[in-house]
Amino acid sequence: MFIASFLDYSNYCRSGVDCAGMDNPNAWDSLGLLMSVFLAGVIAAALVVVSRALPGRKVAWLDLGQFGAALSIFALWTAFWTILDISNAGAGLILGLLAAIVLAAGAVAGPLVPFLKAPLLSPASPAQGVQGGQAPYGAQPSQGYGYPGGGAQQQPYGAQPSQGYGYPGGPQQGRPAQADPAHTQQAQAPQPAQGGAAPAGDFTPFWFAVPVARPLYGEDGSPNPIAELAPGTWYLAVEQRGQSLIAQTQDGRRGVLQDTTGIQRG
Incomplete structure (x- = not known):
């Protein structure tokens, strides 16, 4: 246009008039x-x-x-x-x-x-330091450099760490290694099950985006939604209540997101 x-x-041109110029x-x-x-x-x-x-x-x-x-x-x-x-x-x-x-x-x-x-641009994660694809809500992040416990290979249950040069209490050449009683007791202690659910007090706020538009209900239990979460926009999850999330919009409003299936975690 x-x-x-x-x-x-x-x-417009009058009849009989040369309109070329x-x-x-x-x-x-x-x-x-x-x-x-x-x-x-x-x-x-x-x-x-x-x-x-x-x-x-x-x-x-x-x-x-x-x-x-x-x-x-x-x-x-x-x-x-x-x-x-x-x-x-x-x-x-x-x-x-x-x-x-x-x-x-x-x-x-x-x-x-x-x-x-469909939106022309895919939503960008607010945490720019995180590289790679976004993990879905509830998935455990992969361990790597900079992540607690990352970079170290897990030992089998009850196995002794390899001892060598510079390791405290390492075996001396020509003598069999003696097992440390305190270390043996620690190795025999039952290990906590990995992947268990974290207590509610350990919830950490995170950014997330919804795949489709979803209503946000009031914290007082009102059946009428107070806002609508749109795809392509990042919202802040500040608390978890059972299977629901307490989300905060850009204008500061807080409410309960009841349907958390398929959300993209930042």
Whole structure:
């Protein structure tokens, strides 16, 4: 539509007049036509693209995609009646009308078609220091460099650590190694089962994103949701209550997320 604004929107020429060298007006010669059709369409397209790239962004409690859809319909409405009013419509006005039709159809059908509804950008993790894919909620993170206990191979239950040069109490050459009684008692002590559930007091807040829109209910048990968690936006889990999470939105509101299946942990 921006390119069409530089083309002639009218090809009016009187009969019997040589119009070869006549400079026909374009949309930039008419401020009302420029703002209500062409620039309105460009702004509507930008709002629709931003709403797909950054889902959940709202202005005055309305999604950016809703603003873009309304503005695209306004541009189409104005272009339609303008082309009916001008008897000799030029290429600029015709292309502007066609572009407005395509833009309005895409903006209106976007929330209804899954292919158009998908976000353009995948959500970025707030913890930039973590590299690699995100582990699903409840999964144990893989141990590695910088993780407690990472980098060391686990010994079998009851096995003695390998002793060598520089190890305290290492066996001297020519003598069999003597077992340390205190160390033997520690080795025979029952080891706690790995992978057990951590107590509720050890909960650590973390960032997460939902795969689909999910309601956030009040902490007082009200059946009406207080907010909606949108895909592509990161929220902070501050507490765990059974299978539910206490989540905090960007504006500081807190509520209960009852459905935690498939959430992406940051």
